[in-house]
Amino acid sequence: MKKASSLRPTKPSSSHVTHLSSSHRVFGKLGCLLTLACLLFTSTLHAQVLGGAGMVQRSLMRSGLSFSSADLRATQSDDSLNPGFLWIDQGQALWQQGSRSNTVDHPSCAACHQDSQQSMRGVSMKYPRWDKSTSQLINLEGQINACRTQRQHLPALAYESDELLGLTALVSLASRGLVLSRTLDDDLKPALLRGQSRYETRMGQNNLACMHCHTQNAGQHLGGETISQGQPHAYPAYRLEWQRLGSLQKRLRACLSGVKAEIWPFGSQELTELELYLSFRGEGLAIESPGVRR
Numbered sequence: 001m002k003k004a005s006s007l008r009p010t011k012p013s014s015s016h017v018t019h020l021s022s023s024h025r026v027f028g029k030l031g032c033l034l035t036l037a038c039l040l041f042t043s044t045l046h047a048q049v050l051g052g053a054g055m056v057q058r059s060l061m062r063s064g065l066s067f068s069s070a071d072l073r074a075t076q077s078d079d080s081l082n083p084g085f086l087w088i089d090q091g092q093a094l095w096q097q098g099s100r101s102n103t104v105d106h107p108s109c110a111a112c113h114q115d116s117q118q119s120m121r122g123v124s125m126k127y128p129r130w131d132k133s134t135s136q137l138i139n140l141e142g143q144i145n146a147c148r149t150q151r152q153h154l155p156a157l158a159y160e161s162d163e164l165l166g167l168t169a170l171v172s173l174a175s176r177g178l179v180l181s182r183t184l185d186d187d188l189k190p191a192l193l194r195g196q197s198r199y200e201t202r203m204g205q206n207n208l209a210c211m212h213c214h215t216q217n218a219g220q221h222l223g224g225e226t227i228s229q230g231q232p233h234a235y236p237a238y239r240l241e242w243q244r245l246g247s248l249q250k251r252l253r254a255c256l257s258g259v260k261a262e263i264w265p266f267g268s269q270e271l272t273e274l275e276l277y278l279s280f281r282g283e284g285l286a287i288e289s290p291g292v293r294r
Contacts, residue, residue, distance in 0.1 A: 052196050054196065054209075054210065054211035054215050056229050056281070062231075063233065063286075063288065064291070064293060065291065065293075067219070068293065068294060072292050076234075076292035084237070084238045084291070087165050087290070088290065089166075090162060091166030091169055091170030092116065092170055094109070094163060094167055095170060106152050107151065109147070117174045118174075120170075120171045120175070121174045122174075122175050124171050124175045125178065125181065125287065126182075127139050127143060128276040130185075131146075137269060139249075139267075139275055140168055141168055141247065142272075144157070144167050165246070168247065172289035175287045176288065178286065178287050180282050188276070191269075192273070192277055192280060194273045195273035198274055198277070199281075204260040204262075205261075206258075208259045214227065214229050214230030231278070231281075233285045233287050234290070234291025234292075235247060235248035236248070237290060237291035237292065238291070238293070239292075240292075240293070249267070250266075252271055
C-alpha cells in the first residue's frame with residue numbers, strides 16, 4: 001500500500017497566545033471589560049450544555065483508540081498500513097480535478113484553496129456549524145456538497161460514497177494532531193441543546209440512551225466488544241466490521257439500529273445535531289482521522 005507521506009500535516013504549534021490590544025487608551029478599559037463579559041458569557045453557555053449527564057469528566061476522557069487492540073493501534077499510527085489512506089488518495093485526486101463542459105467551468109478545490117493540508121488546517125473542527133444562508137446546521141459533508149453545487153457547478157455527492165468520504169477524510173487529515181476545540185455562539189446553542197437532549201434521552205425498543213453505554217458503562221464489555229466513550233475525533237474512520245471507511249453519521253445510525261430506534265436519514269438535522277453535541281463533548285481530544293476501529 002502506498003505511503004501517503006506528502007499528506008502528513010505539519011506539527012502544530014506548542015502554544016497558542018491570545019493578544020488583547022486597543023488602539024485608543026480612552027476605550028482600553030471598556031474594551032477589556034467587554035472582552036471579559038464575552039468570555040464569561042461563552043463560559044456560561046458552555047456550562048449550561050456541557051454539564052449534562054452525558055458528559056465525561058475531562059480528566060477521564062479517552063480516545064477510542066485506547067480501547068482497541070495493539071494491532072489496531074499500530075495500524076492507525078502507520079500511514080502506510082492505515083487503510084483510510086486509500087480513500088484519502090482518492091480525495092486528493094478529486095481535490096485537484098477541474099474541468100470545463102458546455103461552456104461551464106468546473107474549478108477544482110485546489111483552484112480556490114490551494115494545498116489541502118495547509119489551507120484546511122483546523123477547518124474540520126469547526127463543523128457542524130450554523131449556516132446563516134440556509135438557517136440550518138451543516139456538517140463537513142454538507143459543506144463539501146455546497147461547494148460542489150454552488151462553486152464548482154457539479155452534482156452533490158451521495159453520503160457514504162467513496163468520493164465524499166475521500167474528500168471529507170482529506171480535509172479532516174489536515175487537522176490531525178490538533179486538539180478539538182469549539183466556539184459556542186447564540187446561533188448554535190438551540191441545536192446543541194437538542195443534540196444533548198437526544199444523547200441523554202432513552203429511545204428505541206431497548207429503551208436506552210447514548211449515555212447509558214458511552215458515559216455510564218464506558219470501559220465495560222458488551223459481548224466481545226469493549227464499550228468506548230463514543231468520541232467523534234477519529235471520523236471518518238475505517239472499521240473492520242464495515243471493511244471500509246465510514247462517516248460519523250454511519251456510526252450513529254448503527255447505534256440507533258442497535259437499540260432498535262428510528263434510524264434518521266443521512267444528513268438529517270437529528271443526526272447533525274448529535275454530531276454537534278459530540279464535537280463539544282469531545283473537546284480536549286486530538287483529531288485522529290482517519291481512525292481505525294474494530
